[in-house]
Amino acid sequence: MAINVKVNVLFFASLKEDLGVSEIELDVSDRAGRSDLLDSLTSELGSDCVSPLMAENVSIAVNRSIEKGEFVLKSGDEIAFLPPITGG
Amino acid sequence: MAINVKVNVLFFASLKEDLGVSEIELDVSDRAGRSDLLDSLTSELGSDCVSPLMAENVSIAVNRSIEKGEFVLKSGDEIAFLPPITGG
Amino acid sequence: MDEIRVQTDDFSVADEYEACGAAAGLDCGAIATFIGLVRHADGDSKVEGLHLEHYPGMTEASIKNIIEDARNRWSLQHVRVVHRIGTLPAGSQIVLVVVASSHRPDAFAACEFIMDFLKTEAVFWKKEIRSDGELWIRSTSGDYERRDGWDDGVSSVGE
Amino acid sequence: MDEIRVQTDDFSVADEYEACGAAAGLDCGAIATFIGLVRHADGDSKVEGLHLEHYPGMTEASIKNIIEDARNRWSLQHVRVVHRIGTLPAGSQIVLVVVASSHRPDAFAACEFIMDFLKTEAVFWKKEIRSDGELWIRSTSGDYERRDGWDDGVSSVGE
Numbered sequence: 328m329a330i331n332v333k334v335n336v337l338f339f340a341s342l343k344e345d346l347g348v349s350e351i352e353l354d355v356s357d358r359a360g361r362s363d364l365l366d367s368l369t370s371e372l373g374s375d376c377v378s379p380l381m382a383e384n385v386s387i388a389v390n391r392s393i394e395k396g397e398f399v400l401k402s403g404d405e406i407a408f409l410p411p412i413t414g415g
Numbered sequence: 416m417a418i419n420v421k422v423n424v425l426f427f428a429s430l431k432e433d434l435g436v437s438e439i440e441l442d443v444s445d446r447a448g449r450s451d452l453l454d455s456l457t458s459e460l461g462s463d464c465v466s467p468l469m470a471e472n473v474s475i476a477v478n479r480s481i482e483k484g485e486f487v488l489k490s491g492d493e494i495a496f497l498p499p500i501t502g503g
Numbered sequence: 504m505d506e507i508r509v510q511t512d513d514f515s516v517a518d519e520y521e522a523c524g525a526a527a528g529l530d531c532g533a534i535a536t537f538i539g540l541v542r543h544a545d546g547d548s549k550v551e552g553l554h555l556e557h558y559p560g561m562t563e564a565s566i567k568n569i570i571e572d573a574r575n576r577w578s579l580q581h582v583r584v585v586h587r588i589g590t591l592p593a594g595s596q597i598v599l600v601v602v603a604s605s606h607r608p609d610a611f612a613a614c615e616f617i618m619d620f621l622k623t624e625a626v627f628w629k630k631e632i633r634s635d636g637e638l639w640i641r642s643t644s645g646d647y648e649r650r651d652g653w654d655d656g657v658s659s660v661g662e
Numbered sequence: 663m664d665e666i667r668v669q670t671d672d673f674s675v676a677d678e679y680e681a682c683g684a685a686a687g688l689d690c691g692a693i694a695t696f697i698g699l700v701r702h703a704d705g706d707s708k709v710e711g712l713h714l715e716h717y718p719g720m721t722e723a724s725i726k727n728i729i730e731d732a733r734n735r736w737s738l739q740h741v742r743v744v745h746r747i748g749t750l751p752a753g754s755q756i757v758l759v760v761v762a763s764s765h766r767p768d769a770f771a772a773c774e775f776i777m778d779f780l781k782t783e784a785v786f787w788k789k790e791i792r793s794d795g796e797l798w799i800r801s802t803s804g805d806y807e808r809r810d811g812w813d814d815g816v817s818s819v820g821e
Contacts, residue, residue: 340556340628341639391561407558413642414586414625415539415598415618415766428715428787429798479720495717501801502745502784503607503698503757503777517676520697529702529753535773536695538679542764543688594688605701608808611774614694618766649767 330357332402336368341410345379346372359400361387384411418445420490424456429498433467434460447488449475472499505582507566509557511589519583519601527580527603535610537600537618543593553597554630554637555588562586562626569620573602576616577609584617586627616653622646664741666725668716670748678742678760686739686762694769696759696777702752712756713789713796714747721745721785728779732761735775736768743776745786775812781805 331354343349355367368376379385388407389398400406419442431437443455456464467473476495477486488494506522508514516538523534541553570582583601591597600617604610621627622642629640665681667673675697682693700712729741742760750756759776763769780786781801788799 337558339558340630388558388561391558391564407561409558409626410628410639411641412624412626413622413629413640413646414627415621425717427717428789476717476720479717479723495720497717497785498787498798499800500783500785501781501788501799501805502786503780515676516679517674520675524699532699532701534697534699536697537766537770538693538695539766540683540691540693542691607696607698607777608804611696611770611777615770618770645767 331355332357332359332400334364334400334402334404334406336364337405337407339407339409342379342385342408346376348372355400357401360397364400364406380408382410385409419443420445420447420488422452422488422490422492422494424452425493425495427495427497430467430473430496434464436460443488445489448485452488452494468496470498473497505570506584507563507570508585509559509562509566509588510585511587513587513596514585514599516596516599519585519599523581523583523601523603530605531580531603532605533607533610534601534603535607535614536602537598537614538596539598539618541591541593541595541597548631549634550593550631551634552590552592552595552632554590554632555597556628557586557588558626565624565626566621569617569624572620573613573616577604577613578606579604579609579613582613582617584621586621586625588627590632619646619649619653623650664729665743666722666729667744668718668721668725668747669744670746672746672755673744673758675755675758678744678758682740682742682760682762689764690739690762691764692766692769693760693762694766694773695761696757696773697755698757698777700750700752700754700756707790708793709752709790710793711749711751711754711791713749713791714745714756715787716745716747717785724783724785725780728776728783731779732772732775736763736772737765738763738768738772741772741776743780745780745784747786749791778805778808778812782809 334353334355336353337350338346353367353371355363386393386409388409390405422441422443424441425438426434441455441459444451474481474497476497478493543550566584579602581603585599587597600614602610602614623646631638631640702709725743738761740762744758746756759773761769761773782805790797790799
């Protein structure tokens with residue numbers, strides 16, 4: 328049996344508007360990776376969330392650091408979905 | 416007989432210090448050119464003025480416009496001797 | 504210590520300039536400053552305002568990285584970046600960059616570098632509130648070209 | 663109307679910035695500013711101050727020419743140049759350039775261009791008052807290189 332841990336997921340800007348939510352607490356299996364995270368999000372938010380979250384220009388940050396490749400989640404991690412940024 | 420006209424001659428910065436004067440009124444022959452001007456200045460200020468005034472990096476402005484070549488003076492002209500400039 | 508602030512409140516250019524002068528010290532010969540403002544017009548559309556979001560913590564860290572990169576390239580005495588968030592009506596101040604250095608080439612280059620990287624690397628999101636609707640803004644191809652220009656020797660002009 | 667002033671009095675960065683914002687109007691998105699200060703040190707010599715002279719009328723005309731050249735290269739809304747003369751103790755403000763434009767590349771480039779040309783083309787004379795004597799300053803080879811750099815395409819980075 329997989330042990331579930333809690334992580335925090337944040338959505339910013341256009342993603343927050345598209346999904347209608349800015350932050351959710353999510354149960355994921357301990358040591359969950361990228362695809363496990365997406366499965367948990369789909370269970371929670373419905374399959375409509377897949378297309379905006381997986382868009383090519385959306386970055387994922389784990390604990391405020393952009394992760395371009397695979398990652399492994401642990402309890403208390405903060406995951407953020409970032410649409411294209413621009414400041415100044 | 417040459418008619419003499421009055422012109423005003425200004426010296427700036429290091430030239431003012433070297434010559435000990437900032438401005439003189441000078442009699443020059445009407446339609447005097449570059450060498451006539453220098454002759455009149457030498458008569459007025461002594462031959463020591465030639466070397467600083469004729470230094471390669473000194474520009475001459477007639478009525479506030481730099482003159483690199485020959486010029487012809489008329490009554491009331493303002494001639495200025497400009498050592499190398501730098502602002503900012 | 505450089506100053507990095509992300510805030511909803513407006514900033515005072517006079518106060519930031521004074522604080523920079525005080526922090527920069529006796530050998531400061533050059534202060535370059537840039538202020539970005541919300542324009543009323545963008546092409547044919549009238550812009551009523553801008554809405555800015557950030558990611559607390561990550562945004563400040565992204566600005567800190569940009570300043571560190573600038574400090575690795577130029578000799579700088581003090582840097583201040585103040586960036587506003589929230590809803591800003593047209594005409595508002597958005598961002599301020601102040602850079603102090605002994606020499607003007609360094610101050611100019613670093614100030615422009617920081618602005619170019621704020622456009623593409625700082626963690627902000629910007630929505631234009633127009634007369635004909637709202638639009639999330641993205642960095643333009645020009646923004647990326649300017650950022651990438653710092654890699655191929657443009658920066659050496661000032662060195 | 664652009665603003666050109668040569669004065670013995672100090673200037674207020676806050677006042678000049680505000681006046682620029684007011685003159686630039688609704689489509690202003692970028693204000694770039696540069697302030698030059700009298701440094702206390704220059705190499706090994708301690709600088710106690712600077713003495714600046716100008717040629718009334720001709721100096722202002724030379725600044726006007728520089729601004730016209732900048733306006734021919736970039737799209738600018740407003741330009742202010744304030745340059746001090748007289749005896750300025752170390753730490754004093756010497757010169758201010760403020761440029762407003764719709765877009766930041768134009769504001770940055772024009773501000774830097776104007777400073778580069780003030781160094782070599784504006785009719786001022788500058789004497790450093792050092793602990794070990796007085797010295798009339800000349801434009802450096804670096805100053806001329808920066809000026810000449812505007813001829814070979816560097817300016818096109820911002821266009």
